[in-house]
Amino acid sequence: MKRETSNELLATGQAETTLGPALMDAYQKRQGVTGCRAPAGEKKPRAPLSLREKGLKSLLLLLCFGSAIAAIPPASHRNFLACPIVRDTQTVPCWLAEYEGELYYLGIQTDMNGEWTPPSLGHRVLVEGTMAPDTSRICGGIVLKPIVTSVLPELDPTCNSTVLPAEDRYTVPFASLGAGPGKGPKSESTPNVAAQSPQSLDDLSAAKSFVILYDFDNASITAKTSRVLAGVVRFIQAHHPSRIEIVGYRGAVLLSNGNLLVEKTGISEDRAKRMAQLLNGAGVDSRKVEINWRDKDSIASGANDFVQRRVEVTVISNQ
Amino acid sequence: MRACLAYVFILISVAARADDTLRQWIDPNASGILPANTLHANRFGELGVLNTAGDVHLAAHPFFSALGTNGRACVSCHQPRYAMSVSAPGLRERWRATNGKDPVFAAIDGSNCPHLPQVDETSHSLLLERGLFRVTLPWPPRDAHGKIIDPEFTIEVIRDPTGCNTHRDYGIHSSTPTISVYRRPRPVANLKYVIANNGQSLFAKDGTPASIDRETGLPTAMNLMSDARHATLKLQAVDAGFTHLQMHAPLTTQQLTQIVDFELQVYTAQSADTIGGPLQSSEALGPDSLAREKPGIFGDTLATPVFGSFAAWRTAGDDPKAIFRASVARGYDIFFTRPFWIRDVMNFNNHLGNPAKRTCASCHNTRMTGMDISAGWMDIGTTNSPWANESPELPLFEITCNKELPPHPYLNRIIYTQDPGRALISGRCNDVGAIVIQQLRGLAARAPYFSNGSAQNLREVVDFYDRRFNIRFTEQDKQDLVNFLSVL
Numbered sequence: 001m002k003r004e005t006s007n008e009l010l011a012t013g014q015a016e017t018t019l020g021p022a023l024m025d026a027y028q029k030r031q032g033v034t035g036c037r038a039p040a041g042e043k044k045p046r047a048p049l050s051l052r053e054k055g056l057k058s059l060l061l062l063l064c065f066g067s068a069i070a071a072i073p074p075a076s077h078r079n080f081l082a083c084p085i086v087r088d089t090q091t092v093p094c095w096l097a098e099y100e101g102e103l104y105y106l107g108i109q110t111d112m113n114g115e116w117t118p119p120s121l122g123h124r125v126l127v128e129g130t131m132a133p134d135t136s137r138i139c140g141g142i143v144l145k146p147i148v149t150s151v152l153p154e155l156d157p158t159c160n161s162t163v164l165p166a167e168d169r170y171t172v173p174f175a176s177l178g179a180g181p182g183k184g185p186k187s188e189s190t191p192n193v194a195a196q197s198p199q200s201l202d203d204l205s206a207a208k209s210f211v212i213l214y215d216f217d218n219a220s221i222t223a224k225t226s227r228v229l230a231g232v233v234r235f236i237q238a239h240h241p242s243r244i245e246i247v248g249y250r251g252a253v254l255l256s257n258g259n260l261l262v263e264k265t266g267i268s269e270d271r272a273k274r275m276a277q278l279l280n281g282a283g284v285d286s287r288k289v290e291i292n293w294r295d296k297d298s299i300a301s302g303a304n305d306f307v308q309r310r311v312e313v314t315v316i317s318n319q
Numbered sequence: 320m321r322a323c324l325a326y327v328f329i330l331i332s333v334a335a336r337a338d339d340t341l342r343q344w345i346d347p348n349a350s351g352i353l354p355a356n357t358l359h360a361n362r363f364g365e366l367g368v369l370n371t372a373g374d375v376h377l378a379a380h381p382f383f384s385a386l387g388t389n390g391r392a393c394v395s396c397h398q399p400r401y402a403m404s405v406s407a408p409g410l411r412e413r414w415r416a417t418n419g420k421d422p423v424f425a426a427i428d429g430s431n432c433p434h435l436p437q438v439d440e441t442s443h444s445l446l447l448e449r450g451l452f453r454v455t456l457p458w459p460p461r462d463a464h465g466k467i468i469d470p471e472f473t474i475e476v477i478r479d480p481t482g483c484n485t486h487r488d489y490g491i492h493s494s495t496p497t498i499s500v501y502r503r504p505r506p507v508a509n510l511k512y513v514i515a516n517n518g519q520s521l522f523a524k525d526g527t528p529a530s531i532d533r534e535t536g537l538p539t540a541m542n543l544m545s546d547a548r549h550a551t552l553k554l555q556a557v558d559a560g561f562t563h564l565q566m567h568a569p570l571t572t573q574q575l576t577q578i579v580d581f582e583l584q585v586y587t588a589q590s591a592d593t594i595g596g597p598l599q600s601s602e603a604l605g606p607d608s609l610a611r612e613k614p615g616i617f618g619d620t621l622a623t624p625v626f627g628s629f630a631a632w633r634t635a636g637d638d639p640k641a642i643f644r645a646s647v648a649r650g651y652d653i654f655f656t657r658p659f660w661i662r663d664v665m666n667f668n669n670h671l672g673n674p675a676k677r678t679c680a681s682c683h684n685t686r687m688t689g690m691d692i693s694a695g696w697m698d699i700g701t702t703n704s705p706w707a708n709e710s711p712e713l714p715l716f717e718i719t720c721n722k723e724l725p726p727h728p729y730l731n732r733i734i735y736t737q738d739p740g741r742a743l744i745s746g747r748c749n750d751v752g753a754i755v756i757q758q759l760r761g762l763a764a765r766a767p768y769f770s771n772g773s774a775q776n777l778r779e780v781v782d783f784y785d786r787r788f789n790i791r792f793t794e795q796d797k798q799d800l801v802n803f804l805s806v807l
Binding site for chain 2: 110163183283
């Protein structure tokens with residue numbers, strides 16, 4: 001196993017968080033997660049915590065108040081942290097989040113095969129979305145599409161668990177079947193191998209790479225990404241490669257308020273090692289697996305920053 | 320009225336079969352023939368047991384033979400009369416009939432703990448009152464290759480009413496650290512549905528690698544046991560031989576083949592209702608339909624509904640049979656189509672959003688059995704605080720999840736549980752209290768319910784869900800659901 005400890009968190013000369021050493025230490029000690037940075041030389045704003053701020057401590061602990069590597073995300077993007085909101089409808093619930101006084105529509109409840117996994121009340125959600133060109137609204141919120149959401153791991157007592165009741169003015173007619181059984185027939189457990197893999201299962205001429213994406217600050221794969229991973233395993237089993245390289249990455253997100261949200265240190269290593277365990281558990285020969293990780297900063301632009309939160313699995317042929 | 324009719328029905332049924340001991344309790348090493356079709360009276364009507372291979376000669380058949388040192392056979396805990404499981408009332412009846420000498424009460428797991436005085440009825444209280452057998456699991460857990468798993472949490476025994484978890488020979492601090500939990504035996508029937516591998520993914524839905532069947536090289540359904548610890552019928556049988564039967568040598572290949580073949584031939588379901596009459600008239604009821612249908616079909620769809628349509632049962636009528644059947648149909652509609660808010664269920668809400676507005680069939684989604692078509696361990700709160708029923712007779716464990724790892728998304732880092740469930744196998748914090756969904760067939764014959772026997776009857780099952788998810792069923796809803804569950 002090859003180890004690459006490229007922790008370059010501070011290599012750019014940027015200062016540590018604006019939260020103050022005590023809070024930051026406590027946070028990192030307690031959760032071992034997200035680091036926040038401000039550009040070098042910039043004065044870090046610091047104010048006493050009010051009651052409201054104390055109530056929102058977990059949010060404050062996640063945010064950085066310095067400006068980011070890039071100034072702001074593209075105007076069409078909305079990247080923010082919020083407590084999610086769920087609204088009932090006559091068909092299926094819809095999920096919303098509020099940012100700077102505006103309500104945004106995230107999506108509707110899905111099933112296991114859905115492209116999107118709704119958030120969780122009681123946990124803050126990181127929203128990375130693009131505003132639809134026509135600024136249309138669903139369930140009262142401006143539509144963000146495409147959208148990526150990450151449920152933050154820690155419970156947040158400031159996020160309530162209230163469900164907004166259905167109102168006639170809010171409908172999701174495209175979900176006419178409602179919350180009951182689907183039309184079918186289908187089998188949720190039947191994998192579509194071709195759809196699982198980002199590349200087809202054709203011959204392995206030299207090397208093929210697969211990308212597994214992750215939620216923010218999370219090293220576990222989800223039910224949806226496990227289907228992608230199943231395709232990777234089947235590809236490996238079909239081609240008997242000489243070597244499999246796993247590289248874990250750590251990401252960052254440029255928020256719409258200009259702050260930079262950086263994943264916790266060590267998560268790239270965690271992702272890479274867990275990926276190796278998963279492949280081994282699925283029958284891949286661990287002797288062929290080489291593990292690397294890159295914990296250095298990624299450049300966050302505010303657009304598609306989620307692709308940084310990944311593991312790359314490269315399958316290398318015998319040739 | 321129902322109780323009166325049931326009593327008359329049972330009297331007639333029992334009288335007609337009083338000489339047929341094979342339709343009652345089957346002893347290990349019994350001789351005779353178990354007919355291909357048998358009917359067994361219960362308080363709701365009759366349970367049917369079908370062996371698709373025909374009559375079974377019991378003598379020398381390994382499923383019915385005492386193979387170990389404690390006199391038990393597989394059939395001791397998997398009696399046809401009780402839908403190939405055992406019921407708590409049946410066990411009490413057996414205690415009285417044998418003065419506690421039946422091997423089903425063996426000290427190893429048929430008592431609360433082996434160190435207790437075995438002649439005392441109170442030493443077997445969990446089996447007699449809740450139908451629970453002691454299941455012993457090593458701590459820390461081992462993987463399929465025997466390698467120790469580094470658990471994501473520590474476990475402490477907070478309450479030990481049986482004395483087993485803190486006992487110097489049997490407990491967590493013994494020379495072979497062991498955790499004792501107490502669970503209901505699952506029905507050994509309808510197993511083609513339970514083990515169906517309908518394109519099962521290489522990974523379970525929690526993202527962990529699925530168990531692989533070493534004989535086929537294919538991933539397994541992982542729905543066989545309440546904690547999914549054994550992936551195949553053979554592995555389960557071998558383990559049961561060593562643990563429940565206290566065998567000193569493994570089952571032979573021939574014995575294994577005979578046992579597994581038998582298990583895959585047996586189907587059971589309620590066959591007749593005292594008021595509703597014969598149940599085979601509905602497409603998904605009765606054991607014949609289970610033998611006939613294909614396994615591995617996702618049933619949370621209008622095209623392939625979990626238990627058919629009950630279309631013929633919706634006809635109006637004011638006679639007791641029509642009224643009962645209409646109630647069953649309404650209960651099925653509630654089960655299949657009425658949404659409610661499902662919250663904080665690990666392995667459900669983390670995939671579909673928390674909360675999610677879905678139906679009973681969203682989890683109980685496998686056609687004909689109502690299991691989960693994907694590896695179905697979930698935590699609905701039957702064993703975890705704050706939702707589990709108060710059970711001072713069961714152990715209580717404090718789970719402390721590793722602070723370096725993400726917490727359990729709904730229960731955080733300190734969890735109190737009567738049975739950590741899948742977590743005792745996986746070592747994962749998120750699996751604490753997660754139990755594999757079991758089939759909903761033959762329920763009328765095998766109370767109590769849930770893996771820890773916490774619901775003494777079907778009404779308590781419905782009441783648990785009503786409380787857990789704040790569904791606010793009406794009394795009529797509850798009776799309709801009980802009637803529906805009783806005919807399965």
